[in-house]
Amino acid sequence: MDKSKQPFHKPKRSFRMPLPRIRPGDRIDYRNMSLINRFVSEQGKILPRRVSKLTLRQQRLMTIAIKQARILSSLPFINGEIQFERTKSIFRATGPRTIKK
Template identity: 70%
Template sequence: MLNQKLYFGLSFYFPFFRLIRFITSKHMQKRNKNTIRNKQKIMEKSKRLPSGDRIDYNNISLINRFISQQGKILSRRVNGLNLKQQRLITLAIKQARILSLLPFFNNEKQ
């Protein structure tokens, strides 16, 4: 009875009945509004890296902003970089670790 519609007193099976109800629901309308807000937040987050700073293994003050307290590289979702910037940051962090400018991991308890 869930997927059936009545037309002129006759009922027949309508496979997309639940889908249509879901799309027209208030929940779906709120969800669409939230995606627009999320896209605006993403645009704001991509400006986190100053344009004048060069991504390099020597620039430790810049690199430290993209490493967690344990020494792990933060994900793009957390630090708000785009794909190209994230790759460059990752390479710079790995080079700095190899050259002993950064620790591979940090076990200090605070």
Template identity: 60%
Template sequence: MDKYKQSLSTSTRPFSQPFCRRLMKPRINYKNISLISRFISQRGKILSRRVNKFTLKQQQLITIAIKQARILSLLPFIKFDII
């Protein structure tokens, strides 16, 4: 049981930070569609923190920016594939 708890507490793969925190804050904005659209799947869903390799704070900022852009009709809620 102790070995099981130890394996859960230590992460084998820590989250890497693809963006510098100093540069991230001014760039995460609902108006910056080119940045925000990279974190949305082909279906229009917000990609998870594990896929983005973001910290919790960065993922929250991206999520808020995506939701604001959707409400203002800058991003679609659902992406339709044109065949």
């Protein structure tokens, strides 16, 4: 068969196992703050599964542990830093307004 007339074949991607971010000895618990902080973003949000590379069961347990840590106030609900600061506008005229007739 001519190469130009061959049907299109999608190349197969190799399957890779996700790298485990939780070691076998790590316990998912609300008191294990060093583990919990790896799965919380800078804004204080819980990282999704596709980012954290956890299994479904691990993600569920991690979510429960993070929520328990927040309720017991060992982990803040949001990051306390101010991200946006209001600055004075430089485009407005500071003098009196004049109406054009």
